[in-house]
Amino acid sequence: MDIYLNPSFLQEFTFQNSLVVIAWLFLRGGWIIFVIVFLWGIWHVRLIFLQRKYFLNRHWTLLAIDVPKDNEQTPKVVEQLFSNLSGIHSNINFVEKYFQGKTQDYFSLEIVSLGGYIQFLIRTVASYRDLVEAAVYAQYPEAEIVEIGDYTEDAPIDFPNEEYELWGTELVLFNKDAYPIRTYPEFEEKLTQEFKDPISALLEIMSKIQKGEQIWLQLIIVPTGSDWKKKSDEIVNKMMGVKEKPKNGIVDKILDVPLKILEMAGEAVWPTGFGGKEVKLSKEEMMPLMRLSPGEKNVLEAVQRKASKIGFKVKFRMIYLGRHEVFSKARGVSAVIGAISQFNTLDMNGFKPGSHTKTKIDYFFVKRRVAARQRRIIGAYKERNPIRGESSYILNIEELATLFHFPMMEIKVPLVKKTEAKRGRAPVGLPVEELAEEKRGYIRPEVMRGKKTELPIGLPAEEEEWLEE
Template sequence: MSPALEAILQEYGSNPFRAMWFVFGHGGALILIPIMIRMATTGWLFWAREKFKHHVPHTLFKIEVPQNNEQSMKAVEQIFVQLYGIYDVPDWHQKWWLGFDQEQFSLELVSEGGYINYHVRAPTYYKELAQAAFYAHYPDAILTEVPDYTKDITVEMINTEKIKVWGSEMKLERADEFPIKTYPMFEHQIAQKSVDPFANILEFMSRLQPGEKLWYQIMIQPTDLGHLKEIAQHTIDTVVEPTGAGHIGPDIVDRIKDGITLLLAGLDKALFGGETVTISHEGPERLTERQRLTTPERELVEEVDKKASRWPFHTKIRFMYFASPKIFDDKKVRRGMIGALKLYRFINAFEEGKLTRTDWKVLPWRFFFSRRRLIMRARRMFWAYRSRDMERGEHEGFILSTEELASIFHFPQIEVRAPFVAKAQTRGVEPPTLLRFDDSEALAGPAVTLASGNTDSVRPEVTEVVPESPQPAPSVTVQPEQTAGEREAPSNLPFV
C-alpha cells in the first residue's frame, strides 16, 4: 500500500461522513451529475404535463341509446376509429415547454339503483368530433351535456363513513400485444347469430337496489401504432424463430458456393449479356420454421399480428361502488363485475389489481390501522376516478385495439333485454327538403351598404329601407247579373 493511500485511510477511515465528503470533493460529484439531470428532466416534464392537463376543458355527455338498436358492434368500432383521429406527435417545443399530453376520452356506465346511463367525456374542443362520431352510426341517439355526476359523492362522506366504498382497477395478465376475446369470436358461424358479452354487465348493473351506485369507467387515449407493431413483431419472432434449437441457415460451405455462383453469373452477364442471379436463404428458411409451428403457436401468431393491424388505445378500467352501511355488499359487486369480464379470456385476460382494491383481504399488514388505511385507499381511488387521470392508480394502463374496445363497451343490441337503460324516447327528424322559405324583403331585414366616400372602411352604414307606397288596385266594372229570361244562348249551339 502506498504511503499516500495509507495516510488517507488513517485520516478519513474512522469517520464515514468525512470519507464521503472527500470522495465527493475529489471527483465523486461527476457520478451524481447524470442522476441529477435525469431527476430534473423527469420532474420538469411531469410538472409541464400536469399543467397542460389542468388547462384542458372537458364536456360530459349523457347518451340516450336508440330504442331498437339494430347496429352491430362493428359500428362502435368505427366510432373508436374516428376518435383515433386526434392522435398527434408533439415536437420538441410542445413536449418539453408546453407539456403536451395526448388528450383522452372517458367511456362511462353509471347505475343508480339499477337505472343505467351511458356517458362519454371528451375535451371541449373535440366535442363536435365526438358527437359526429356517434351520430354518424346512431342517428337516433341523443347526446346531452350534463353536469358531472361524481360530484354527488363528497370526500367528507367517505371520511365519515356515511357511505361505504369499494373500488378496483383492472389490468391484463400478459403483455399488451396479446389480445383478449373480441366480438367476432362470439358469433355462431352456422346459425349466424352472435352472443353479446356485454349483456352480462348490463344485466348485473340493472339489478342494484335503491341506494346503491355502481360506476364503470374506461379511459382511452390514442397511442403510437408503431410501438404496438414493434412489440408484436418481437413476440412473433420469438415464437417463429426461437433462439438456438432448430435454426436452419447457410453454413460456410453454402456461402462459398454462393460466392462462386455470383462470380460466374457476373462474368456471364459482362461477356455474354446474361441475366442477374439473386441468391436468398431467407424465404425457404422462414417458411420451414412457420411449418414447424404447432396449432396453438400458429393461432397466437395470427392473433397477435391481427391486433397489431388495428388502431391502438392506451386504456385503463376502473370500478367504483357506493352504498349505505346497511345495504353495502362489496362481495356481490366484485364477483358480478369481475365474473362478467372473465368472458373475454383468450390469449390474454383481465385480472384485478391488488394495490388499488379497497377491501380488507388484500391489505398488507392488515391488522395495523386497517380501517384508516382502507379509507385512504378509497379516497385515492375516488379522486382518480373523478379526475379521469390515467396516471393515478396501480399501473399506467394497457393497450387495447379498436375491436377490443368495441367488445367491452357498446350499446345493447335489439335482442338484448335492457329495460333499465336510458333510451331515446323521441326520434330526431330532419326538415323536408322541399320545404319553402319566404325570402321576401320584409324578412330580409335592413339593407347594409358601405359608408359613402370611404371604400376602405369596414364599418357598415345601415340605411333604412322605406317600403314603397301601395299601388291602387285597378278598377273593375261589375256587370249586373242577368235573369234567366235575359240570358242569350251560346253561339256554338247547333240550330236547325
C-alpha cells in the same frame, strides 16, 4: 503485468457502521450520482405537474348517449366510431411536452349505474364535441346525444367516510399488451351465427344494484402511433423462429451505402436478375412454423390480427361506491369482475385488478393505506386522469368495441336508458330555436357544471327521488 486485488479494503468496510460507509462513498464521488437522481426526480415531478395543469385547464364536456330500443347494430360499427376518434392524434414537440406540459388529447368512455339506472357517456374536450357527435350519428342515426352535468361531483373524496364505503381499482392486462383479449367475433356461434352480446351480463349486474349504490366504469383512451406494433412483430418472429438481424453500427451503415447504390442500379437494368430476388423459406426456416401446435397457431394469428388495427393507449378504472348500510362487495365488486372476466383467455390476455391501485391491503397500517388508495383512485377517476395510477397499455379498436358498445335489441335490461322513438328529420322551414329544442329530445334544459342537472324523463320514481336528494 499482473494486477492484484487487496481484499482488506472490503474487509474493513464489513465491520463499519452503514452510515459511515454511505458517508465515505458520498464524499468520494457518490454525491454526483445523488445529484443526478435528485435532479431527475425534480424534473419528472415538474413534468407531471405541468401535464396535470394542462388537461385540467382544458374545457371538457360530458355527453350522454342513448340509442333506440330496436338497435340492431353489432359492435362492428363501433370500430368505425373509434377509427374516427383516432384522428385527433398529433405529434408533440420537445418544447410543448417538457416546458408547456402539453399532452395528447384523449377521450373518456364511461358506463355508470346509479342505483340501477344505467347510462353510457363520453367525455371529450369541448372542441371535439362535433367530431364525437358525427362519429356516433354516422353509425347510430337515431341516437340521442345530450350534454349533462358531471355525476361524480357529489361523490365524497375523503376516506374513511362516515356515510360511504368505496372499492376501486385499475384493471390491467395479465400478459403483454401485444396479446389480444377475447373480442366480440368470438362470442358468435359458428353454426347459427347468432351473436351473444358479452356486454349483456355486465349490464344485467349493474342494473341489480340497490338504492344508495353506484358502479362506475371508465376507459381512458389516448390515440397513439404505430410504434407499439414492433412488440407484436417481435413475438411473431420469435414464435416463427425468425432470427432478428443484428443492428448495424455507424461503420456498417457507411459501408452499406455503395452496396445499396449498386443494388438499385442492377434492379434498374435487370429487373428480375441482379437486383430482384425471389424470397423463399428454406426447410430449416419452415420447421419452427410447422412445429407449432393448433393453439400456438391461433395465438400467432391473433397477435397479427391485433397489430393490423388502430390502437389506443388505455386505462381501465372501476369504482363501486355505496352507503355503508347497503354496501356489498359480492354484488358490486365480485359480480362485476366476474362479468369482465368473460373477456379473458388464459392462453392470450385478459384483465385483473392492478396491484398498485386495488383498494385492498394485507399487511401493515391497513386502514391508513386503504384510505390513501381510495382517495387516489376516486381522485384520478373524477379528473379522468390519463397519467396517474397503473401503466397504460394498448387495446385496438376491436377490443375497445367489445368493451364499450351500445346494447342491442335483444338485451332486456330494464333500466338502460334508450330513446323511446326514432329520431326523425325536422320539417323544412322550422325555426332554429325549435330545431335546437327538438335535438335535445327527451332531456329537459340542462344546467352546466356546478349546478343541478335535470334528470331524464322516464327514470323510475324511487330512483328519481334518491338522485334528487
